[in-house]
Amino acid sequence: MSEISDFRSDTVTRPTESMRRAMAEAVVGDDVLGDDPTVEELEALAADIMGKEAALFVPSGTMGNSIAAKVWTRELEEVIVEARSHIYNMESTHLTFISRVTPRPLASRRGAMDPDEVEANLKKPSVHIPRTSLICVENSHNNWSGAVVPLENLRNLRAVAERHQLRIHLDGARIFNAGAASGVPVKDYAALADSVMFCLSKGLSAPVGSMLAGPGDFIDQARRVRKALGGGMRQAGVLAAPGIIALTEMIGRLVEDHARAKKLATAISRLPGVKLDPNEIETNIIIFGFSYPRLSVPEFLAELRKRRVLALATTGGVRFVTHKDIDDEDVERAMAAFKEILG
Numbered sequence: 519m520s521e522i523s524d525f526r527s528d529t530v531t532r533p534t535e536s537m538r539r540a541m542a543e544a545v546v547g548d549d550v551l552g553d554d555p556t557v558e559e560l561e562a563l564a565a566d567i568m569g570k571e572a573a574l575f576v577p578s579g580t581m582g583n584s585i586a587a588k589v590w591t592r593e594l595e596e597v598i599v600e601a602r603s604h605i606y607n608m609e610s611t612h613l614t615f616i617s618r619v620t621p622r623p624l625a626s627r628r629g630a631m632d633p634d635e636v637e638a639n640l641k642k643p644s645v646h647i648p649r650t651s652l653i654c655v656e657n658s659h660n661n662w663s664g665a666v667v668p669l670e671n672l673r674n675l676r677a678v679a680e681r682h683q684l685r686i687h688l689d690g691a692r693i694f695n696a697g698a699a700s701g702v703p704v705k706d707y708a709a710l711a712d713s714v715m716f717c718l719s720k721g722l723s724a725p726v727g728s729m730l731a732g733p734g735d736f737i738d739q740a741r742r743v744r745k746a747l748g749g750g751m752r753q754a755g756v757l758a759a760p761g762i763i764a765l766t767e768m769i770g771r772l773v774e775d776h777a778r779a780k781k782l783a784t785a786i787s788r789l790p791g792v793k794l795d796p797n798e799i800e801t802n803i804i805i806f807g808f809s810y811p812r813l814s815v816p817e818f819l820a821e822l823r824k825r826r827v828l829a830l831a832t833t834g835g836v837r838f839v840t841h842k843d844i845d846d847e848d849v850e851r852a853m854a855a856f857k858e859i860l861g
């Protein structure tokens with residue numbers, strides 16, 4: 519157990535010893551000039567894992583999503599987004615700022631948008647009305663408590679996209695969590711999207727970086743957009759090396775995070791005033807609300823902090839995320855803290 523049990527996010531994970539060693543020993547070049555062998559290795563590995571032609575190493579998930587939207591759209595177009603999605607709510611409006619397109623948020627059932635509703639919202643362009651050019655999906659879905667969007671739903675959205683010549687971008691920041699929970703190979707999710715972004719620096723514990731994968735010509739253009747956004751990195755092999763370890767050594771252990779999240783969610787759901795169905799916790803994110811006299815969310819978080827447990831406030835109440843640096847004793851500490859504060 520660590521000094522502090524930090525459930526704020528899986529982004530707080532520290533690099534493993536083997537990642538630190540790999541960083542020290544990485545063979546590097548100048549990736550902007552196209553000759554960093556470690557970055558090339560990571561990009562080839564990422565493309566292969568996703569079953570795409572090519573992949574690009576980017577500094578963050580936000581940049582990966584921004585680049586994808588920029589490459590797939592043109593100004594004056596519209597993009598369908600899920601109402602609670604990270605792209606729409608948490609990425610400082612790059613859709614309007616960088617791509618200069620209008621997001622059209624649609625409600626969903628735990629992250630799965632209704633394909634008929636998506637189709638009904640596609641625009642027939644006119645002088646008044648923008649063309650819809652892109653649908654963005656997210657899997658697993660952060661703000662739906664890490665829900666896994668079913669493959670069948672994505673298949674139906676794909677059919678809509680094909681009928682109307684639209685692109686689909688998958689924000690797969692936690693696609694390996696989705697795959698680990700559902701048993702669906704991540705390639706199968708990726709095959710239903712034109713491009714997929716996934717993060718190395720969340721549950722997979724690399725210190726920095728995300729990957730954007732897609733067709734070769736898409737990635738060529740993405741590389742140019744990355745440069746324009748200031749995301750070209752020189753001796754980036756130092757960062758790519760732990761990324762390779764993230765993809766080769768860290769995926770298998772995500773199920774442990776899911777089991778701990780389930781255990782914690784089950785305990786939380788038994789406390790008075792808590793609104794949480796533990797059956798809905800499929801991966802590593804628990805979001806719950808509570809109605810408890812005399813205790814606001816900030817006060818609750820402050821009480822937890824006094825007991826060396828950190829969590830974050832979110833729209834639905836409080837968010838707990840399990841990850842590599844949370845062990846069983848951290849879960850016990852959190853459960854004890856809950857009982858003291860709410861029980």
Ligand SMILES: Cc1ncc(COP(=O)(O)O)c(C=O)c1O
Binds near residue numbers: 577580583719
């Ligand atoms: C679903 C989702 N997409 C994208 C991102 C953005 O990743 P980054 O923080 O690396 O920009 C996050 C970050 O938490 C996320 O949860």
